[in-house]
Amino acid sequence: MKIHFWGVRGSIPSPILSSQIQAKINAVVQRITPQDLESFDSRERFVANLPDWIYGTVGGNSPCIQLVTDEGKELILDAGSGIRVMGKNSTIPEDNHYSFFFSHFHWDHICGLPFFDFAFNPNVKIDIYSPFEHAREFLAQQMPSVNLFPVLWENFSRNFEFHTMEPGVTYTIDGIQVTSCKVSHPGDSYSYSFVDGSKKFVYATDIELMDMGDCNEEHLEAVFRDADVVVLDSQYTLEEAQSKEKWGHSAFCYAIDFAVKMNIKNVYLYHHEPTYDDKKLNSILSAAKWYSAYISQNKINVELAVEGADVEI
Structure with a gap:
């Protein structure tokens, strides 16, 4: 992967x-x-x-990750503004097919979908997966009339097919195993694990790790335990996370503590706070590496999720 x-x-x-x-x-x-x-x-x-x-930038687009399986299947995780860039800088898969997985339907995770060039290609088929029963309606609300967006939803979504997943149940999709679990976030959010052969990747954005009491522990274990790579919400500093309790996001130290608990090997800090510049984000990374080495005393590799970067799993 x-x-x-x-x-x-x-x-x-x-x-x-x-x-x-x-x-x-x-x-x-x-x-x-x-x-x-x-x-x-x-x-x-x-x-x-x-x-x-100084040399580069973490990036400013909202959440979108492209996952390519060992067999070349393409899975898209959320459709924030980053998916517009993907449509301008990638090619359509050979099988003309994408599988989309949505963590939830807050605006920052769906705002790029109407700007995804390949969705307008009549030969492209898009399967959309999530545990939300009303996913179609949530997405359609972005494009209800030409007064709000020039393309109507019913025209845009002709090649879309929606699938509702049950949390904790493992599905075989595009030749890999996919499992979801509900996590703590206003309006609910879902994390996903993707297992391809012996490798396990987890996408876990919009999660408040200090408020997980209502989450199903068995489902969390199934998704997170022993993952090779986890992209994990770390939006805030510790001080800001404490002042924004119940906002549905985490601090880097909570992410590392959770990774230790779940025996995760590599953590990519994700869903960066929009008011933090590159210098502050890199200082958070330095603090996270220090915390991992000297406070948690573990061998977890901690990195920043950076726009344009590839990660081989």
């Missing part, structure tokens, strides 16, 4: 600002020395050694 991050922000798309670009340029100028400019090689070394928050 391989995943590609097309959108990693939470709540609302948050494109990089001119002021943030200027801050990156200023940081470069403050670091450079005459020796760094002496030759082509020295300039290349200087650029290569810049901190990640």
Whole structure:
């Protein structure tokens, strides 16, 4: 399996600002020395050694992940604004088919669907899976009339087929095993595990890990236990998570504690707070790595989910 991050922000798309670009340029100028400019090689070394928050960006599109199975089947996890970018920068699968899995239907996770170019291709078939019985109605509410969106839902969705999943039940979809579980979030949200051969990947956005009392422990175990890679909601700092109790999101330290409990090998911090810039997000990553090594004292690998990145599982 391989995943590609097309959108990693939470709540609302948050494109990089001119002021943030200027801050990156200023940081470069403050670091450079005459020796760094002496030759082509020295300039290349200087650029290569810049901190990640200066050299690149985590990205501003809202949630969308592309999962490609070992047999080449394509699964799409949520359809935030990142799916528009996917439609502009990828090709249609050979079998003209996508399987979509929605964690829930809050706007940041569905706002890109009407802008997904391949959905307008009459040869493309899209199967949509979720445990929500009214998934079709939730998506249709984005496109109820031409006064709100120029394409009507009934025209847009002609090649869509909807499937309702039962949490805790394992389904074989596109040749891999898929299981869902309900997690704590206003209006409910669902996490999914995808098992392809010996590898297990979990998509777990929009989850408040300190408020899981009403969740089915058996279902949680089935989805999360012994996962190789988990993309996990870590929207807040600890201070902000405590001040936003019941908002349905987590802090990085809660994510790591949960990963220890479930024997997870690799955690990708996800659903980044839209007000956090690249420098702050990279400081959160540093804090998370420190917390994992010295407080939890475990060998979990912790990374940031970064738009445009691939992860081989």
